[in-house]
Amino acid sequence: MAKDTKQYLIFGVGRFGSALARKLSEDGHEVLAVDSDENRVRSIAPYVMQALQMEASDEEGVRSLGVRNFDAVVVSIGDNLKNSILMTLTCKDLGARYLVAKAADEAHARVLEKIGADRVVFPERDAGIRLAKTISSPNVRELMSLSGGFTLEDVRAPEAWVGHTLKQLDIRRRYNVSILLISRNGEAPITPNADTLINRGDELLVLGMQDDVNNVERLVQA
Incomplete structure (x- = not known):
């Protein structure tokens, strides 16, 4: 692995997660993409180091990924609050070094922050603000x-x-x-x-x- 190459673990490869995964891969980083949807996994597979199908509730499966070994973990499951919160908790418990979580709204964001997310993002809101400017x-x-x-x-x-x-x-x-x-x-x-x-x-x-x-x-x- 090149000196500047980093390793990222992304849970959820919808529009935001897949765009992030592809960009990180294009920049020369190693990306492991995980999603419960087989079609999404199949779509992102050609663009990342590895793509896996896995349910958010599969704690043993998540544990087997070696969460603590990645430079950053991204939880991009903003459309399913329960799974988003569960995955964030699991990854923090497993020693994630730096965790970014996608939020659907302010209430969701507050919960993610309270359970340990290092950064919470609102892709659609942020894109809207940027476009307005x-x-x-x-x-x-x-x-x-x-x-x-x-x-x-x-x-x-x-x-x-x-x-x-x-x-x-x-x-x-x-x-x-x-x-x-x-x-x-x-x-x-x-x-x-x-x-x-x-x-x-x-x-x-x-x-x-x-x-x-x-x-x-x-x-x-x-």
Whole structure:
């Protein structure tokens, strides 16, 4: 196993659990996916290290998985409160190092926290909040604050930059920011070099101090 490879155990591979399992696997981690539904297990099997069919009530079966050996355990059974709570309790009793549990609502979340979940997530609610922020700010689509006053923002390419290369624009010197990635036409982001041409509609992942990134945003609005 590579030095940076981690091992994850995911219970419940519905929409959220399967997306998480596939992404972790794509990133080079080892994923054991478990679900009571045979069809879900069959669907996720090609994308993970191992997929097993198992009922949440099968404590001996869960024990045999070696829960304490995984870097993190995810209980993604938000649509069945009883099974979600039972699995969370079982995994904590078996020594789960770090446990993330999916909640259906606030009441469910409070129970999960009380019985030991290290983190509780609301995938649909969180996605809704994120989408609201995105569509209410058409130019700055996503923001991440970093230490030292730096920020990462996904900004649409200013019209004045279209048709020019990064070298021609001299962005680092003129604007004191760096373009880390460029997304275009719904394709996978590319890492730009000095000769990369800016196209209309490009989305740029910009790194810089907040004031400097704000100056780039103003160019978009101009």
